Amino acid sequence: xxxxxxxxxxxxxxxxxxxxxxxxxxxxxxxxxxxxxxxxxxxxxxxxxxxxxxxxxxxxxxxxxxxxxxxxxxxxxxxxxxxxxxxxxxxxxxxxxxxxxxxxxxxxxxxxxxxxxxxxxxxxxxxxxxxxxxxxxxxxxxxxxxxxxxxxxxxxxxxxxxxxxxxxxxxxxxxxxxxxxxxxxxxxxxxxxxxxxxxxxxxxxxxxxxxxxxxxxxxxxx
Amino acid sequence: xxxxxxxxxxxxxxxxxxxxxxxxxxxxxxxxxxxxxxxxxxxxxxxxxxxxxxxxxxxxxxxxxxxxxxxxxxxxxxxxxxxxxxxxxxxxxxxxxxxxxxxxxxxxxxxxxxxxxxxxxxxxxxxxxxxxxxxxxxxxxxxxxxxxxxxxxxxxxxxxxxxxxxxxxxxxxxxxxxxxxxxxxxxxxxxxxxxxxxxxxxxxxxxxxxxxxxxxxxxxxxxxxxxxxxxxxxxxxxxxxxxxx
Numbered sequence: 199x200x201x202x203x204x205x206x207x208x209x210x211x212x213x214x215x216x217x218x219x220x221x222x223x224x225x226x227x228x229x230x231x232x233x234x235x236x237x238x239x240x241x242x243x244x245x246x247x248x249x250x251x252x253x254x255x256x257x258x259x260x261x262x263x264x265x266x267x268x269x270x271x272x273x274x275x276x277x278x279x280x281x282x283x284x285x286x287x288x289x290x291x292x293x294x295x296x297x298x299x300x301x302x303x304x305x306x307x308x309x310x311x312x313x314x315x316x317x318x319x320x321x322x323x324x325x326x327x328x329x330x331x332x333x334x335x336x337x338x339x340x341x342x343x344x345x346x347x348x349x350x351x352x353x354x355x356x357x358x359x360x361x362x363x364x365x366x367x368x369x370x371x372x373x374x375x376x377x378x379x380x381x382x383x384x385x386x387x388x389x390x391x392x393x394x395x396x397x398x399x400x401x402x403x404x405x406x407x408x409x410x411x412x413x414x415x416x417x418x419x420x
Numbered sequence: 421x422x423x424x425x426x427x428x429x430x431x432x433x434x435x436x437x438x439x440x441x442x443x444x445x446x447x448x449x450x451x452x453x454x455x456x457x458x459x460x461x462x463x464x465x466x467x468x469x470x471x472x473x474x475x476x477x478x479x480x481x482x483x484x485x486x487x488x489x490x491x492x493x494x495x496x497x498x499x500x501x502x503x504x505x506x507x508x509x510x511x512x513x514x515x516x517x518x519x520x521x522x523x524x525x526x527x528x529x530x531x532x533x534x535x536x537x538x539x540x541x542x543x544x545x546x547x548x549x550x551x552x553x554x555x556x557x558x559x560x561x562x563x564x565x566x567x568x569x570x571x572x573x574x575x576x577x578x579x580x581x582x583x584x585x586x587x588x589x590x591x592x593x594x595x596x597x598x599x600x601x602x603x604x605x606x607x608x609x610x611x612x613x614x615x616x617x618x619x620x621x622x623x624x625x626x627x628x629x630x631x632x633x634x635x636x637x638x639x640x641x642x643x644x645x646x647x648x649x650x651x652x653x654x655x656x657x658x659x660x661x662x663x664x665x
Contacts, residue, residue, distance in 0.1 A: 318510075320506060320508050320510035321510060321512065323473055323504075323506065323510060324504075324506065324510035324511075324512070326471075326473060326499060327471055327473065327499060327502070327503070327504035327506075327573075327582075328499070328500075328503075328523070328524035328528065328572070328573075328576060329496055329497075329499035329500035329524060329528045329576065330523075330524060330527055330528060331496065331527075331528075334527045334528075338523060338527065339512055339523075342514050343512075343513065343514050346514070
């Protein structure tokens with residue numbers, strides 16, 4: 199059996215393609231849900247970390263440090279296999295989304311905080327002097343400027359979340375990787391795995407390219 | 421007539437270092453006050469306390485239009501009445517000139533977009549920037565940016581305008597255009613407190629000049645008195661240093 203028919207076996211690939219595409223759909227669903235929840239959670243955490251009462255700030259900082267330190271795979275297994283012992287039983291989908299969101303929110307919070315802190319103090323003073331409320335200062339003045347700064351690192355984080363969705367396969371989630379390993383077992387041929395790898399590449403390469411472009415653009419200034 | 425700005429025993433420290441040593445000052449409505457003095461004398465800190473961009477000691481009291489300048493809801497009311505123009509302009513770089521001027525009236529005064537825009541255009545015309553309304557601040561010269569900043573402050577129809585060294589960051593050829601706008605404002609009824617190094621401007625426009633040094637008001641009086649016949653030695657030596665060169 200030659201290399202080509204082992205790794206690039208067309209009949210096997212075509213046969214497994216519907217399964218792989220249904221896996222891709224699950225992967226994208228997990229990824230996008232986690233990215234959106236992570237963005238919202240991260241923004242909330244960043245603002246609390248900067249402006250909440252000291253005790254809350256300390257708690258938020260603790261959260262951020264813990265969830266940036268813990269390996270995602272460990273967290274996922276804890277959520278899926280350990281939480282049922284205290285009566286919290288999440289589906290594979292929600293386990294994966296929960297673990298990914300918890301970690302992504304921690305990273306996103308640090309990205310947003312850096313972005314907000316990069317805004318010159320004069321912008322806050324000008325807003326205050328005009329009588330703008332804290333909310334309007336954030337929404338109208340600070341965040342629109344901070345978001346420009348954080349778009350490249352945020353996109354980078356999105357790529358990481360997308361890649362980490364593959365971990366969901368260990369909690370029996372029928373995502374792209376899981377479907378590929380099952381198809382491989384069924385056909386006794388590794389081609390579906392190669393197919394899955396290629397699909398991941400097709401999904402993420404454009405995002406990597408976009409990040410590079412964004413970083414170049416924003417490093418030159420507006 | 422009672423004072424519009426009442427400053428009583430104003431003290432302010434940065435850690436061990438005391439910047440303001442118990443300043444008492446009353447400013448009446450429509451008055452134009454220029455604050456002069458060497459750098460580090462506390463003059464910027466003084467005006468930044470009036471709208472509480474700087475916190476000050478609890479025993480100190482500042483009131484604007486009878487409203488105490490203390491943290492909380494009342495502070496927002498004070499800040500809406502007190503406009504400020506900064507040395508470094510601090511325009512919002514992600515908004516057009518027009519939006520810069522429209523923002524606060526819409527958010528704080530709940531003006532409609534239409535009203536805010538109409539008013540912004542009038543103000544931009546008044547400061548001579550109407551052709552630049554749709555540009556972004558970065559495309560304007562320093563003098564133009566500072567004039568937009570004045571229009572932005574005026575959009576809130578403030579009773580008091582604070583100027584924190586408004587021409588210090590400008591190229592020399594642009595100082596005049598900003599001072600001209602300020603001269604036109606003087607005498608329109610708005611109270612102006614101006615920290616400045618422009619002695620000629622202070623002499624011409626101020627109703628009262630305040631000389632500060634070392635966190636104290638050393639001397640205050642009409643410009644003619646302060647510039648031509650200062651009582652205090654420190655005032656004399658400062659004016660000598662800045663004027664005779």
